[in-house]
Amino acid sequence: MASRYIFTLTLIYLLPFIIISSPLDDPRDQRVLVLLDDLALKSSHSIFFNSLLKRGIHLDFKLADDPNILLKTYGQYLYDALILFAPATERLGGSLNLAAILEFIDSDRDLIVAADENASDLIRNIGIECGVLFDEDPSTMVIDHLSYAVVGNEGDHTLIASDELIQSDVILGSRGTGAPVLFKGIGHSSHPANSYVLKVLSGSPSAYSANPASELSSAPTLTGTDISLVSVVQARNNARILLSGSLDLFSDRLFKSSVQKAGSLSKYEKSGNEEFVTELSKWVFHEKGHLKAMNVRHHKVGETAKPESYRIKDDLEYSIEIYEWSGASWEPYIANDVQLQFYMMSPYVLRTLTTDQKGLYYTSFKVPDVYGVFQFKIEYNKIGYTSLSVSKQIPVRPFRHNEYERFLTTAFPYYGASFTTMVAFFLFSIIYLYNK
Structure with missing residues (x-):
């Protein structure tokens, strides 16, 4: 009984510190929920997931429509971040929906969202709430006839080799290899006045968004460097969000692929995807810049x-x-x-x-x-x-009444005038009273 009483008292004294402590006070030992369209993504994107595990991040894999998904119990969140690799999922399992994801972000937690040409309304709505607008036309992809990857294209030039990266060492590191990043997916845009959204990977001036299987009947709505391929958001509460228009960006296939940009003589044995995604995930999970x-x-x-x-x-x-x-x-x-x-x-x-x-x-x-x-x-x-x-x-x-300086030098003429007046009045009184 005595030991139980001491243990209870210890919990009572420690409870204020536990409540005050934030998960961001020490960004180690994070728990991340990974929601997938297909569990086969665990193997096709294994390099990315293994890099997170090696950094001490605990991953919990679930199908996006699993009815047993729980983000929190008894008001306490079970995870520090959410990875949503389920672009085609129309409805998430359990109690997880758009409102729950936004509440998750509002609680200072982080989010990674990957879309593709089959992105559902749910994924597009998450993007809108986070400040970006994925291309609304169905089956559109980003096409670039000048900055495409020489190897791996089927003639539609949808596999882009992009080196239009944000110049920020704290977000992307020093980028030692300099290899272009391979991207295949959809583009998005953000409002120019929204300072919370940063374009990390952009389209080249020759890029545009259209359906590669059909001819253009009108000018595309997204063109050039206005196309964002990958964006990040840091909210007012310091929650961090990564929004990618490509799920393949994180795949082992593009990680390992060699890359040569059209019109360039430089050929790289390995694309810059792994370095790009690794540095970006470190930033999202507060491993740097915090x-x-x-x-x-x-x-x-x-x-x-x-x-x-x-x-x-x-x-x-x-x-x-x-x-x-x-x-x-x-x-x-x-x-x-x-x-x-x-x-x-x-x-x-x-x-x-x-x-x-x-x-x-x-x-x-x-x-x-x-x-x-x-x-x-x-x-x-x-x-x-x-x-x-x-x-x-x-x-x-202000100064108290007894804190003001006495006999100010600049006031000496006034002091002299006052004392002179008193002396003159005293002399006048004597002369007036005693002079016959």
Whole structure:
């Protein structure tokens, strides 16, 4: 009984920490649900799945229409991410539907969706909710008569060799091989004003979207570099989504295939698909580009204790530590564009923080001559990195009545005038009273 009582007390004391802890605080040991149209995809896409397993990600494979699919029980999610390799599935099994997937994303969890020319309305609706619009015409595919792969095309030039990649090391790494990425599938578009959607792999200027089995009767709706082949989304809550118009992009066949782009003399023994997909999946699962802030401190210059309020014109110091997940541990994040706002309705002070190259960012400034409730605010948004939003309220008060300086130098003429008036009145009174 005593041991059970101690165990219960331990759970009670640990419970607040368990609730506060986020699955993104440590992006290791993730559980991922993989939904497939056909279990044969486990073998035809084995290289991709094995790369996830080698990185310590636990995969749970199920058919997309399995009636026993559960994303959560008793309000707790069972998985940290979802891979949807079921482009033709019209209806998902269990309680899983479009609303459940959107709720899953809203809970800070990640999603990978692969479509193809047979994409169902469900897949297209998921894309719309995530900010992209897959080509709505049935049986259309992306065609490119100039940037196609020499080997593997049946004359319709739907197997594209694309090197139109986003220039971001944090998302795609350094891309050591430089081999083009093979793509066969449908294109999609996004609204230009939507800053949350990033085109990772784009069509070339000669690409267009059409049905390869029929002649064009009108101009295609998607053309050129406006065609997105693969896009990523990072939501406001830092959930990450990968949207691909090709399921074959992840296949062993394209991973192992040699590639030569039409019009190029360079031939590669292996396509860039494996490197591209591996780096992209690392980003989606927060194995890179994931930031966290901690140890926020502020105090008056010359002191170490955090005050309950500041006075106008106080000199203060502010510091924060920022770290980046390297895939195995938290490493210092080094940048020169982290800014602090001292904010009340609008920024009164804006400072670029100085770093010691070890994760510590700091600055100092004088409190403005305005009193009220201010905020120390950091809003850090950089392409490829999770956004940081750190704020702390602090009151700023005016001088107290006994904190003003006495006998100001600039007021000496007024002091002199006052004392001169008093002396003159005293002399006048004596002369007036005693002069006969």
